[in-house]
Amino acid sequence: MPEMRKDPITGRWTIIAESRARRPHDFSAAKPHRQTRVCPFCEGNEGNTVGEIAAYRQEGTERDKPGWRARVVPNMYPALEIEGALEKRAEGMYDVMNGIGAHEVIIESPLHVASTSDLPEENIRETLWIYRDRLEDLKKDKRLAYGLIFKNVGALAGASLEHTHSQLIALPIVPSNVQEELDGSEAYFRNRGRCVYCDMIRQELRAESRVVLDTPYFLAFCPFASRAPFETWVIPKKHSSHYEQINAEEVEDLAGVLKRTISKIELSLDRPAYNYIVHTAPFAEHALERFHWHIEIIPCLTRAAGFEQGAGFCINPAPPERAAEFMREAERESAES
Amino acid sequence: MPEMRKDPITGRWTIIAESRARRPHDFSAAKPHRQTRVCPFCEGNEGNTVGEIAAYRQEGTERDKPGWRARVVPNMYPALEIEGALEKRAEGMYDVMNGIGAHEVIIESPLHVASTSDLPEENIRETLWIYRDRLEDLKKDKRLAYGLIFKNVGALAGASLEHTHSQLIALPIVPSNVQEELDGSEAYFRNRGRCVYCDMIRQELRAESRVVLDTPYFLAFCPFASRAPFETWVIPKKHSSHYEQINAEEVEDLAGVLKRTISKIELSLDRPAYNYIVHTAPFAEHALERFHWHIEIIPCLTRAAGFEQGAGFCINPAPPERAAEFMREAERESAES
Numbered sequence: 001m002p003e004m005r006k007d008p009i010t011g012r013w014t015i016i017a018e019s020r021a022r023r024p025h026d027f028s029a030a031k032p033h034r035q036t037r038v039c040p041f042c043e044g045n046e047g048n049t050v051g052e053i054a055a056y057r058q059e060g061t062e063r064d065k066p067g068w069r070a071r072v073v074p075n076m077y078p079a080l081e082i083e084g085a086l087e088k089r090a091e092g093m094y095d096v097m098n099g100i101g102a103h104e105v106i107i108e109s110p111l112h113v114a115s116t117s118d119l120p121e122e123n124i125r126e127t128l129w130i131y132r133d134r135l136e137d138l139k140k141d142k143r144l145a146y147g148l149i150f151k152n153v154g155a156l157a158g159a160s161l162e163h164t165h166s167q168l169i170a171l172p173i174v175p176s177n178v179q180e181e182l183d184g185s186e187a188y189f190r191n192r193g194r195c196v197y198c199d200m201i202r203q204e205l206r207a208e209s210r211v212v213l214d215t216p217y218f219l220a221f222c223p224f225a226s227r228a229p230f231e232t233w234v235i236p237k238k239h240s241s242h243y244e245q246i247n248a249e250e251v252e253d254l255a256g257v258l259k260r261t262i263s264k265i266e267l268s269l270d271r272p273a274y275n276y277i278v279h280t281a282p283f284a285e286h287a288l289e290r291f292h293w294h295i296e297i298i299p300c301l302t303r304a305a306g307f308e309q310g311a312g313f314c315i316n317p318a319p320p321e322r323a324a325e326f327m328r329e330a331e332r333e334s335a336e337s
Numbered sequence: 338m339p340e341m342r343k344d345p346i347t348g349r350w351t352i353i354a355e356s357r358a359r360r361p362h363d364f365s366a367a368k369p370h371r372q373t374r375v376c377p378f379c380e381g382n383e384g385n386t387v388g389e390i391a392a393y394r395q396e397g398t399e400r401d402k403p404g405w406r407a408r409v410v411p412n413m414y415p416a417l418e419i420e421g422a423l424e425k426r427a428e429g430m431y432d433v434m435n436g437i438g439a440h441e442v443i444i445e446s447p448l449h450v451a452s453t454s455d456l457p458e459e460n461i462r463e464t465l466w467i468y469r470d471r472l473e474d475l476k477k478d479k480r481l482a483y484g485l486i487f488k489n490v491g492a493l494a495g496a497s498l499e500h501t502h503s504q505l506i507a508l509p510i511v512p513s514n515v516q517e518e519l520d521g522s523e524a525y526f527r528n529r530g531r532c533v534y535c536d537m538i539r540q541e542l543r544a545e546s547r548v549v550l551d552t553p554y555f556l557a558f559c560p561f562a563s564r565a566p567f568e569t570w571v572i573p574k575k576h577s578s579h580y581e582q583i584n585a586e587e588v589e590d591l592a593g594v595l596k597r598t599i600s601k602i603e604l605s606l607d608r609p610a611y612n613y614i615v616h617t618a619p620f621a622e623h624a625l626e627r628f629h630w631h632i633e634i635i636p637c638l639t640r641a642a643g644f645e646q647g648a649g650f651c652i653n654p655a656p657p658e659r660a661a662e663f664m665r666e667a668e669r670e671s672a673e674s
Contacts, residue, residue: 003656005562009521009533014562015652018659079644079652092540093533094561150643158642169644177649184346196346196430203429224431225342225351277647298646305495306487307416307506309635310614312514315352315416322355 002080002099004173012176015099017079041163043110049073053104054133056126070126071107072134072168078103079169086143086172100143102170106130107163114162115153115271117263124255127166128246131278135244138170139283146171146178146282149243154273156300174282181279182291189290197292198239200224209321212328213261217253220261222320222327229301229318230265230327234258235294243280243293258295260331265299267330268323273300339417339436341510349513352436354416378500380447386410390441391470393463407463408444409471409505415440416506423480423509437480439507443467444500451499452490452608454600461592464503465583468615472581475507476620483508483515483619486580491610493637511619518616519628526627534629535576537561546658549665550598554590557598559657559664566638566655567602567664571595572631580617580630595632597668602636604667605660610637 002017040048046064054072061067080101088097108116109123116124135147151166152159174182188196204210204221212232213220220234234257236250246254265274280293308314339354377385383401391409398404417438425434445453446460453461472484488503489496511519525533541547541558549569550557557571571594573587583591602611617630645651 007521007560007562008525008537010517011521012562012564012650014564014650016563016656017652017654018656091561092544093536094540148644148647150647152642156640158640167643169648171648175648175650177647180347180649184344184348188345199430200345203431207429223344224428225344225349226353227349227351275643275646277643279647296646303493303495304641305489306504306612306614307485309612309633310485310487310514310616311506311508311512312517313349313351313512315354317354319353319355 001084002078004097004099006095008093008095010176013173015079017099039112039161039163041105041107041161041165042112043068046071049076049105049107054130054137056130066110068110070109070123070130072130073105073107075103075105075167080171097172100172102138102141102144102168104134104168104170106134106149106166106168108166109164112163114164115262115266116151116164116258116276117266119164119259121255121259124259125251128251128254131166131168132244132246134168135242135280135283138168139244141170143172144170144283146174147280148175148178149278149280151276152273153275154300156273157275159273178279178282182281182288185290185292195239195290195292197235197294201235201237210324212264212324213257215253215257217250218257220257222324224320226316226318226320226323227314228298228316230269230299230323231316231320232261232265232297232323232327233294234261234297235292239289239292241281241285241288241291241293243278245287261297261327264327264330265297268326269299269301274298275300338421339415341434341436343432345430345432347513350510352416354436376449376498376500378442378444378498378502379449380405383408386413386442386444391467391474393467403447405447407446407460407467409467410442410444412440412442412504417508434509437509439475439478439481439505441471441505441507443471443486443503443505445503446501449500451501452599452603453488453501453595453613454603456501456596458592458596461596462588465588465591468503468505469581469583471505472579472617472620475505476581478507480509481507481620483511484617485512485515486615486617488613489610490612491637493610494612496610515616515619519618522627522629532576532627532629534572534631538572538574547661549601549661550594552590552594554587555594557594559661561657563653563655563657563660564651565635565653567606567636567660568653568657569598569602569634569660569664570631571598571634572629576626576629578618578622578625578628578630580615582624598634598664601664601667602634605663606636606638611635612637 004013006013043066051074052064055068056070057068080099080103082102086100108127131149138147147170149168185196210222276297278295281288281291341350343350380403388411389401392405393407394405417436417440419439423437445464468486475484484507486505522533547559560570613634615632618625618628
């Protein structure tokens with residue numbers, strides 16, 4: 001059973017998920033690398049990923065068999081385990097709990113492609129609905145506090161398999177970065193009575209210089225204090241704290257926005273590895289006036305070194321105004337050619 | 338002039354240090370890579386790094402000429418600039434200040450070696466004294482709030498030059514990670530009237546399982562909530578909040594502890610890239626009962642992916658007890674062979 005341990009100074013948790021490493025350098029891989037020629041996420045290979053949790057499939061097809069369009073399976077090397085009671089204890093001055101949680105893989109399409117930009121919009125839409133379904137389902141489990149959805153594309157971004165997939169890790173605690181956003185947006189709301197994200201949307205639309213895409217329901221922009229070159233946030237224009245409240249018009253629009261935004265990043269930067277992360281409110285919260293769900297897309301270009309680790313903030317060589325300009329033009333040029 | 342921008346939600350700063358990139362993919366390097374066969378840090382090549390800020394040199398030798406044992410020069414591609422007044426302004430809802438600060442490189446030896454473990458202890462001792470000297474000097478500058486000392490070893494750790502060197506970035510603000518440690522240790526002190534780091538030293542010495550080295554003045558151990566495999570902290574046993582208060586006995590001891598600890602990491606993990614960071618109190622603070630300076634050494638093994646970015650905490654496949662055991666044995670085995 002993995003273990004969650006709390007740093008007594010900063011309060012940050014670490015998941016200690018002991019690998020089966022025998023020698024020290026085996027630790028260099030966070031999880032055993034699958035040395036298989038057969039992609040376990042392609043149609044026909046469902047036997048390599050059993051225990052399908054959910055799927056969108058053709059009527060009349062069977063669980064763990066072909067006929068699906070999107071599929072959720074347990075991670076083969078889970079960071080947390082779903083079986084058992086949540087136990088908390090002290091170890092001297094330290095706090096520990098056992099690693100209860102869920103670690104799911106969302107296979108976004110039977111197509112063996114790597115990036116969201118390679119997918120038909122229909123696959124992206126169904127992926128967005130699956131995110132909603134899984135959050136709705138997992139939040140019923142009272143041991144769980146938060147569902148973190150993210151996607152790693154490319155080895156540099158931490159992906160161990162190429163076939164396009166997202167992951168969902170449901171945690172028994174609210175992660176520190178999410179808590180920091182909740183606290184920061186609450187302080188802003190207390191002072192001004194407005195959602196800080198709504199204010200950002202208004203200012204970005206007025207300033208225009210950092211806007212990448214502006215559609216009826218979403219804004220894609222490079223944030224003013226971008227931590228990484230070409231960091232881009234995609235945010236619903238209508239205030240909403242919980243991703244799972246997304247509606248059909250928004251899903252329709254967001255699928256196109258995600259595909260186009262990621263294409264623009266890839267056109268500008270020659271298909272870099274990237275991560276995206278869905279920032280949404282914790283399970284237990286009701287609709288919050290102060291928090292606003294969104295997706296952060298971060299290409300992997302610069303390397304976090306000693307400074308970033310020590311300071312907790314970044315040196316970014318690309319001003320977001322320039323990045324947004326490149327990205328606005330990226331599509332224009334490609335459309336012209 | 339670089340610019341510091343504040344995220345209005347989390348309060349974290351970013352340094353926007355615009356590179357001279359013309360095309361978007363030039364941004365992939367945080368700083369232009371020096372394509373030179375001549376190592377600018379080797380003795381005889383001082384012309385490649387002019388404006389020596391400080392040095393330990395043989396009597397009678399000249400600034401920016403051979404004859405030095407350790408040397409401090411300005412970073413060629415500084416993240417911050419030292420000239421000018423600190424100006425703060427608003428840009429709509431956002432906070433900005435101009436990028437005033439210092440970015441220095443500490444060349445630790447004329448020897449062209451890569452790691453602290455390759456250096457004679459004499460060089461490490463002088464490097465430790467130079468850290469003290471530079472902090473003492475920079476804290477006189479009232480525009481500056483914090484001096485962050487770190488070392489990147491290996492390309493994966495962000496080093497762009499191989500020749501052994503540390504860096505010091507002095508900032509006009511206290512970085513968020515440091516503030517988090519100050520706040521966390523203050524909360525602990527308020528509750529218990531004791532320094533959390535002193536408590537950790539006592540518990541680790543009693544538990545023994547995470548201890549790597551125990552000397553008269555220092556303890557090297559793998560922290561209970563280690564974020565990365567083989568993460569190791571080196572901490573003075575006598576309470577002290579500011580690195581620059583280090584005394585001669587401690588420098589003597591620390592040079593050996595650093596060299597041996599890093600050797601143990603390298604023996605265990607086949608010479609990985611690594612970072613170390615000096616955690617010390619801000620310039621403006623007097624001696625603090627609640628904060629305790631230390632050095633954190635973090636090998637670069639696992640890759641931070643979407644989960645770590647989203648959650649703000651890590652999945653670590655190597656329990657610190659096992660890492661410490663490997664490290665304690667690493668030296669024993671090599672001594673036996």
